[in-house]
Amino acid sequence: MLKTMLENVRKRCPLIHNITNYVTVNDCANILLACGGSPIMSDEKEEVPEITSICGGLNINIGTLNKNTIEAMFAAGKRANELNHPVVLDPVGAGASTLRTETANRLLEEVRFAVIRGNISEIKTLALGNGTTKGVDADVADRVTEENLAEMAQFAKDFAKKTGAVIAITGAIDLVADGEKAYCIRNGRPEMSSVTGTGCMLSALTAAFVTANPDQPLEAAAAAVCAMGYAGELAFERMSETEGNSTYRNHLIDAIYRMTPEALEGGAKYEMR
Amino acid sequence: MLKTMLENVRKRCPLIHNITNYVTVNDCANILLACGGSPIMSDEKEEVPEITSICGGLNINIGTLNKNTIEAMFAAGKRANELNHPVVLDPVGAGASTLRTETANRLLEEVRFAVIRGNISEIKTLALGNGTTKGVDADVADRVTEENLAEMAQFAKDFAKKTGAVIAITGAIDLVADGEKAYCIRNGRPEMSSVTGTGCMLSALTAAFVTANPDQPLEAAAAAVCAMGYAGELAFERMSETEGNSTYRNHLIDAIYRMTPEALEGGAKYEMR
Amino acid sequence: MLKTMLENVRKRCPLIHNITNYVTVNDCANILLACGGSPIMSDEKEEVPEITSICGGLNINIGTLNKNTIEAMFAAGKRANELNHPVVLDPVGAGASTLRTETANRLLEEVRFAVIRGNISEIKTLALGNGTTKGVDADVADRVTEENLAEMAQFAKDFAKKTGAVIAITGAIDLVADGEKAYCIRNGRPEMSSVTGTGCMLSALTAAFVTANPDQPLEAAAAAVCAMGYAGELAFERMSETEGNSTYRNHLIDAIYRMTPEALEGGAKYEMR
Numbered sequence: 001m002l003k004t005m006l007e008n009v010r011k012r013c014p015l016i017h018n019i020t021n022y023v024t025v026n027d028c029a030n031i032l033l034a035c036g037g038s039p040i041m042s043d044e045k046e047e048v049p050e051i052t053s054i055c056g057g058l059n060i061n062i063g064t065l066n067k068n069t070i071e072a073m074f075a076a077g078k079r080a081n082e083l084n085h086p087v088v089l090d091p092v093g094a095g096a097s098t099l100r101t102e103t104a105n106r107l108l109e110e111v112r113f114a115v116i117r118g119n120i121s122e123i124k125t126l127a128l129g130n131g132t133t134k135g136v137d138a139d140v141a142d143r144v145t146e147e148n149l150a151e152m153a154q155f156a157k158d159f160a161k162k163t164g165a166v167i168a169i170t171g172a173i174d175l176v177a178d179g180e181k182a183y184c185i186r187n188g189r190p191e192m193s194s195v196t197g198t199g200c201m202l203s204a205l206t207a208a209f210v211t212a213n214p215d216q217p218l219e220a221a222a223a224a225v226c227a228m229g230y231a232g233e234l235a236f237e238r239m240s241e242t243e244g245n246s247t248y249r250n251h252l253i254d255a256i257y258r259m260t261p262e263a264l265e266g267g268a269k270y271e272m273r
Numbered sequence: 274m275l276k277t278m279l280e281n282v283r284k285r286c287p288l289i290h291n292i293t294n295y296v297t298v299n300d301c302a303n304i305l306l307a308c309g310g311s312p313i314m315s316d317e318k319e320e321v322p323e324i325t326s327i328c329g330g331l332n333i334n335i336g337t338l339n340k341n342t343i344e345a346m347f348a349a350g351k352r353a354n355e356l357n358h359p360v361v362l363d364p365v366g367a368g369a370s371t372l373r374t375e376t377a378n379r380l381l382e383e384v385r386f387a388v389i390r391g392n393i394s395e396i397k398t399l400a401l402g403n404g405t406t407k408g409v410d411a412d413v414a415d416r417v418t419e420e421n422l423a424e425m426a427q428f429a430k431d432f433a434k435k436t437g438a439v440i441a442i443t444g445a446i447d448l449v450a451d452g453e454k455a456y457c458i459r460n461g462r463p464e465m466s467s468v469t470g471t472g473c474m475l476s477a478l479t480a481a482f483v484t485a486n487p488d489q490p491l492e493a494a495a496a497a498v499c500a501m502g503y504a505g506e507l508a509f510e511r512m513s514e515t516e517g518n519s520t521y522r523n524h525l526i527d528a529i530y531r532m533t534p535e536a537l538e539g540g541a542k543y544e545m546r
Numbered sequence: 547m548l549k550t551m552l553e554n555v556r557k558r559c560p561l562i563h564n565i566t567n568y569v570t571v572n573d574c575a576n577i578l579l580a581c582g583g584s585p586i587m588s589d590e591k592e593e594v595p596e597i598t599s600i601c602g603g604l605n606i607n608i609g610t611l612n613k614n615t616i617e618a619m620f621a622a623g624k625r626a627n628e629l630n631h632p633v634v635l636d637p638v639g640a641g642a643s644t645l646r647t648e649t650a651n652r653l654l655e656e657v658r659f660a661v662i663r664g665n666i667s668e669i670k671t672l673a674l675g676n677g678t679t680k681g682v683d684a685d686v687a688d689r690v691t692e693e694n695l696a697e698m699a700q701f702a703k704d705f706a707k708k709t710g711a712v713i714a715i716t717g718a719i720d721l722v723a724d725g726e727k728a729y730c731i732r733n734g735r736p737e738m739s740s741v742t743g744t745g746c747m748l749s750a751l752t753a754a755f756v757t758a759n760p761d762q763p764l765e766a767a768a769a770a771v772c773a774m775g776y777a778g779e780l781a782f783e784r785m786s787e788t789e790g791n792s793t794y795r796n797h798l799i800d801a802i803y804r805m806t807p808e809a810l811e812g813g814a815k816y817e818m819r
Binding site: 015022025026029030033034038039040041042043044046047050051054055068234238249250251252253254255256257258 | 294295296297299300336337338339340366369370371372373408409410466467468469470514515516517518519520522523
């Protein structure tokens with residue numbers, strides 16, 4: 001199943017319009033190329049409707065938003081909705097500033113998202129108005145654990161039902177849910193949090209997967225989350241004792257580049273809730 | 274001949290002002306350092322005339338243009354022209370949006386370029402008004418092939434004559450032409466298209482080469498194109514079976530860093546048309 | 547002594563707000579993660595007071611300043627001062643344009659800095675109004691040498707006294723001074739100047755070190771400068787004959803990631819003046 005998701009990315013080479021932060025934008029572009037997609041970046045309000053029109057999907061990441069790029073997010077999001085292109089939201093730092101929280105909330109009201117992907121604190125901020133963030137990282141207090149897993153899976157399903165989007169909450173344990181079903185995913189390595197932008201890269205990857213598999217947004221998002229986590233495991237195996245987070249970033253993107261659909265199917269670790 | 278071009282870059286350490294996109298800007302800076310040049314980035318309208326004045330050459334790349342940076346492109350381009358600094362244009366995504374196409378066309382009217390470097394779809398858009406782009410990539414329909422090579426070389430020469438600029442069309446086969454002569458270059462690897470920004474990096478490199486060789490823009494641009502393609506070949510040889518596009522990017526820049534003038538002369542594969 | 551500085555970074559995980567250029571921002575984020583800190587980037591005037599409030603320290607880098615981000619620098623700097631958060635200034639290219647020089651000078655007037663880190667030409671521009679820059683690099687004429695070391699150490703102390711900030715002048719020999727004492731640091735490799743952003747990365751690192759060691763800004767800044775230089779040495783030892791500046795960048799960040807407090811203590815090469 002997950003295998004087919006990646007096969008379709010490789011076959012259909014989805015062109016993804018990214019309005020994303022300038023911190024991790026290069027890694028987002030390279031991971032899109034690594035998975036078989038194609039990136040284009042544009043955040044000028046005047047041109048984004050046209051750019052999004054020539055693409056298959058849209059990835060909106062509020063990581064270094066400003067007044068100009070916020071306008072571009074709405075213009076592109078609405079145009080993508082008109083064209084029925086899948087749109088992914090990465091609400092980076094929602095909860096860390098009023099501007100980020102309000103922008104993310106307004107986006108949820110005015111744009112229809114196929115997938116919302118964030119850490120638990122960001123998603124709680126959007127769903128409940130009370131996530132506690134540590135900058136752009138999730139707070140320990142919010143963490144998804146074995147103990148609260150059933151409860152958190154239900155939380156993800158409820159928010160999916162409310163928004164109509166697949167909800168992907170990523171962390172040590174990942175949850176990917178629509179209103180009915182939730183994937184609990186146990187791929188990944190703790191070292192991934194020492195690389196800037198693994199979340200941003202995953203959102204870009206998710207946009208490619210849902211664009212190439214438009215009728216299966218839940219499975220496509222779950223496949224992207226498994227692929228990223230499994231890449232983190234493979235990348236970790238390649239690490240020598242003198243290598244650190246910069247080389248780990250390269251290994252991560254390389255692992256997506258080399259990942260076959262069969263390897264993804266075999267490496268994915270998940271159960272349904 | 275090509276050898277001398279690189280020798281001059283290493284000897285003269287040209288300082289290049291870049292107004293470029295935020296996706297690949299770090300790679301552009303590092304490839305300029307790798308070849309022996311020195312980068313400075315500035316896109317604030319108010320300061321660009323001064324910044325371009327202290328540099329030897331200017332590289333304008335419209336990859337993530339916005340209203341503010343467009344103004345900076347014109348201000349810097351005009352100042353560079355007054356000072357007789359070579360200016361390179363990389364019309365990223367011309368044809369993909371009205372704003373990009375119009376900005377590139379206006380730049381051609383108001384700024385005198387030493388080199389225009391793009392993929393075939395971008396160059397056709399500027400020359401004929403009818404390139405078909407796939408985002409920031411060239412469309413298959415436009416491709417330079419063995420069959421249409423003579424015709425495309427003539428097309429490049431004609432556009433060079435019209436604009437007064439050296440035209441560099443890069444792809445599987447590269448064409449670098451002034452009004453009289455065209456280099457057909459067969460360096461490079463298909464894997465280069467899986468790294469974001471190889472075109473942007475080449476434009477930055479070209480700016481360094483033409484700045485260090487002001488009287489030979491054709492040979493200088495051809496040397497830059499050969500150097501980039503040959504670096505792609507050397508980088509590919511270094512790839513292991515677990516490495517992918519992220520590591521390939523590092524190998525590419527490393528190969529420029531290590532390239533001697535003699536190696537470039539020996540590795541360049543081209544014929545004149 | 548220096549050992550404790552790094553231990554505190556690893557223990558306290560300082561969250562650093564960065565208003566920095568888009569050229570080297572990804573490397574700044576990854577080096578902050580490598581040392582044990584945590585980065586957040588934000589340059590929208592409206593949100594920076596809030597973002598800086600949830601952080602422990604602020605890093606202002608004027609590398610690709612524009613009118614909007616300049617306003618954000620002042621808003622964030624003033625808020626950080628109110629909260630007694632340490633603020634680092636990296637006056638990239640001061641002396642290269644009027645806008646950069648004036649912005650840096652106005653920042654010195656209106657914001658209280660814990661550390662000002664730049665190359666000798668940038669610092670001379672701020673202290674004396676007469677540095678000569680070569681773009682964003684120091685001019686040879688300004689260089690700190692064995693011959694002028696006593697004089698330059700006094701210059702650094704005088705400027706530290708005047709500004710109330712620790713002054714870090716980095717180059718072949720580094721000087722880190724407050725009004726009373728100066729560290730002369732001899733770590734580092736000449737190859738570091740072939741990697742874009744080693745200065746920017748060091749400023750981000752310095753922000754993490756002074757934030758985690760708020761009562762010892764001089765020692766903290768000296769430790770950051772030693773750590774960066776020593777990382778440059780370790781990274782160089784890992785270089786093979788085919789590797790160049792792109793791989794060197796990865797090795798550099800990796801070396802910070804792997805550096806133990808003991809290794810820093812053992813590898814630091816400095817004397818007091």
